[in-house]
Amino acid sequence: MKKIVLTGGPSGGKTTALSILKETFGNKIALVQEAATLVYSGGFPRKDNSPIHIEHAQNIIFYTVHQLEELAERTSDAKVMVCDRGSLDGAVYWPHGPEDFFKAMGTTLEAELARYDVVIHLAPPPEKDFYQSTNVRTENLQQAFEIDDKILKIWEKHPNRLVLPREKHYFEKAEFIKNFVEQLIAK
Numbered sequence: 001m002k003k004i005v006l007t008g009g010p011s012g013g014k015t016t017a018l019s020i021l022k023e024t025f026g027n028k029i030a031l032v033q034e035a036a037t038l039v040y041s042g043g044f045p046r047k048d049n050s051p052i053h054i055e056h057a058q059n060i061i062f063y064t065v066h067q068l069e070e071l072a073e074r075t076s077d078a079k080v081m082v083c084d085r086g087s088l089d090g091a092v093y094w095p096h097g098p099e100d101f102f103k104a105m106g107t108t109l110e111a112e113l114a115r116y117d118v119v120i121h122l123a124p125p126p127e128k129d130f131y132q133s134t135n136v137r138t139e140n141l142q143q144a145f146e147i148d149d150k151i152l153k154i155w156e157k158h159p160n161r162l163v164l165p166r167e168k169h170y171f172e173k174a175e176f177i178k179n180f181v182e183q184l185i186a187k
Helices: 014-028 035-041 051-075 089-093 098-105 109-113 141-154 170-186
Strands: 002-007 029-032 080-084 118-122 161-164
Touching: 002 014, 002 170, 014 029, 014 080, 014 170, 029 051, 035 051, 051 080, 051 089, 051 098, 080 170, 089 098, 089 141, 098 109, 118 170, 161 170
Parallel strands: 002 080, 002 118, 029 080, 118 161
Antiparallel strands: none
């Protein structure tokens, strides 16, 4: 099974792309939802940005990502898995920096990069009008850009990374991803 991760800053179009992929390909692909959304919308408190709250949240999110991906691998016959964010994204939110994140999670940058065959980075939209704030997403547009820059940096060593820039609209990004996945399924 080829494993693709959709990553990038908040409101980059990852969830929109997943919805279009699900509707287009159905069971021909395995989809893995964003763990942070599941954790926070499931009731994990997000009121406090103290390091201890962030550490606990990122621990849960990291292990949830791993478990969701393993479950998809073991229960789907699909040739392609598409993940809404990957295990490395948490390093960007970790209050003590990426190196401490890897130590705390008992992993390495190289091990987490190796989990994915392809990384597709979707940057947030450049205009405020397209940025969507939600009960899970708490950043403003400038913070979304800052997070996006950090995510670009953390994934930069992946050998198969595609970056879809801020200028692209959600549906253009989704169309690109749909065509890319269609080619992988056809192989």
